[in-house]
Amino acid sequence: MRKLIAWLGTVLMTLAVLAGTARAAPVSVQAVTTVHVKAVSDIDSVSPKGKTADCPAGMVAVGGGFTTATGVGNDGSVVQDELIIRDTSVTGTAYEDANGTSKNWGITVFAVCANPLPGYEIKKGRSVNSGSEFEKPAVATCSPGKVVIGGGFEVTGGLGEVVVDELLPSSNQVFTKAFEGKAGTSRSWHIDAYAICAFQPAGWQIVDKVGPIFSGGKTTTAKCPVGKKVLGPMFDLTGSLGQAHMLSLLPHDFPDQEVSIAALEDDDGTTNSWGLNNWQICAN
Template sequence: MREGSKHVRWARRTATVGGAALSALVLGQLALTGPVAAVPGLSIKTTTGPSNSNAKTQNAVCPTGTKVIGGGGAISGSGLGQVGMDIMRPLIGGDAYSVTGREDENGVGGNWAVTANAICATPPAGLVMVSGSSTPSFGTSNWFEKPCPAGKHAIGVGGAVVGASNSEVVLEDLRIHKNSVVVAGAEDGTGFADTWWLDATAICADPLPGEQRVINDSAYSSAATRSITATCPPGTRVHGVGGEILGGDGQVRLTQMRATTSTVVTVSAAEDENGFSSNWKVRAYAVCAN
């Protein structure tokens, strides 16, 4: 069943232009209602597929007895700003995190590869995945929020842009709030004539021990590429990953959004082949816990 969505350009993009960049902002330790023990079996599984110019999907599979609690991916190789990670989400059942890469309508001359990254753990208390979809729209940009069930926190996010046969609609944002996730997309610089919509998946659980959210922004400029990291405080590790592009207007694509170490989330993006004259930046989200 489709759920409600918003079809206008985001006010938050305008607001961020004049605001000061967030810098390693730790959003407070949350009140704990779950177990006080650390989440057991925590591991990061990473797999990279073949390098060629075909659309491709890569799955990072969790070890037996564990489930996906977060994840992300990366694109490496040629034409980074022309290859979109259009689908990044856990598979049904929570045994793997899946990333799909596709070229834009102009294609890429060289080869590129998809990396999938799964954060796995023995299922924490209350673990559940909930999904929803926005209403199909002709809008140039759109966003969709999926809340967690009452009393649970969002620890992981998945999203997809649906409707185009290639990367003509850019998956820009996969944000993790305390009790919900937000997925956003925008048509690329040449537009898209048909309807499209967003799928969002929230990985939710009872509050984790020592749970904190760390957010960090890159510089705000018109550079061709940007990258930023969010680092968990001492004594905590990455449990969930999120990222977003601010100000890209569909002409900037995510090239990396994943846990690059057990304590660091890295988010990177690149302008498309035509470049982009306006300023933009990327934001990294790390859900950290004991």
Template sequence: MQARATHHRLTRAALAAGLALSALAVSQLALAAPATAVSGLTRQTATGPSDTVPKTQNKTCPAGTVALGGGGAVSGATGHIGMDFMLPVSENTTWSVTGREDESGTGLRWSLTTTVLCAPAPAGYQVVAGSSAWSSPSDKSHLVSCPLGKVALGVGGAVSGASVSELILEDLRIDTSSVTVTGAEDGTGFAGDWQVQARAICADQPAGYERLLDDSAYSSSSTQSVTVTCSAGRKVHGVGAEILGGEGQVRLTAMHAVSSTSVTASATEDDNGFSGNWKVRAFAVCAS
């Protein structure tokens, strides 16, 4: 009888071990499922009026699609205009860019262009939002991470608290599974409390995923620009940009997909100029 009982215990143990191994194998197969391409990807743009008033330019994705990434560009009034709001809105179906003049103002005309990359929501699509505390340091950053197992396709950000462009949206950085948005007070400072908002546009890793970046020269040129291009066979899914060394005296003038395969980031010193060296960095998230 004891031998039979021992045999039954061993059989149950072997069965349990087999079931555990089977579950592990299924889990590993799920994790190893092949990545799929994002279908139906399109690039949409809209340009607003050229005048001298603060403005917001929106571009809505086609019906049935959502924003994977986006950005904006300002034309005219060099050094006076800050794009302080570049975010997905309306349940992530629209990209919104707001531009405002600095505290000294300008009589020059200027306009905004908004660019958004749209597609039917890919597997695992999720937009994660976060905000910094309201406070008054000279600069601050806020990081938002994607859920475990997902990658960052795009980034949105904003600086809030000033009635004119005294706060500069300096960095919209994309890392593999997170984004970081940095704001800074401009060269004259800002006395009030202010906040940084960040959005990480996340999804399961698509086929052919790559995160690319490139820098302009590190110099004291008043205006700098850099373009980064996807590898062959891949398209831009998300964009980002950073100003490095600007100390609140350099403003982004462009962060957008200039084609289906390239991203350009441009920046310029404010209207008072800046004596130090600085550079601008462009990020492109590409996939098949």
């Protein structure tokens, strides 16, 4: 009888361990290989402009970037409307704002591509309101057991009169938010957040760098720790309330653990003191 009880105890303990293991989120030990691909639009005074950067065969998109400083025309009159991450590509679109510009301008779109990661998925979340409210947030959430590796956003109906203010990660969610620009709009619009998710890669880490707060254009550069590379570049504007917008979100090729971001005030400026913060997802 004692042997039977001992055997049953061993079985129950084994089952408990197995059950706990089944609930745990897998952690990949596979190193992540990344490449950066870019696509450049025409440079002229036509609005809007869109471009798609495609990943090499066999790779997936884990993050994206953009710059509206292509050409010389963005003096605060061009706003990035979307950075949509799909399985194997990144699409960016920019519009002139309500005042427009006669200058020549263009956009460059970047895709951060990686070897397929276990559990890779893209989740989408939409703002609750879709009228002409001044401010709208949206959040996308990964499936249970997965972490954020990148993110994107998409404004529908803004047509240059809505400014994306943030693209922020947490461990399993991506938050984005947009404001109507200085002139407001009577249009109905909404914003979507995109979360790029996977089982946690080796060395996964969220890095952020807080920038200075003052009135005027600004840039910040942040790096992943030594030995890690950027998967998903992100950003956060604070205090600008629709009167400043992103000029660029640039993942650098060499070294590939660095991201530079820049933001401008709109074309008539603002006296608001505002900040620009640099966020990125890193992994081995």
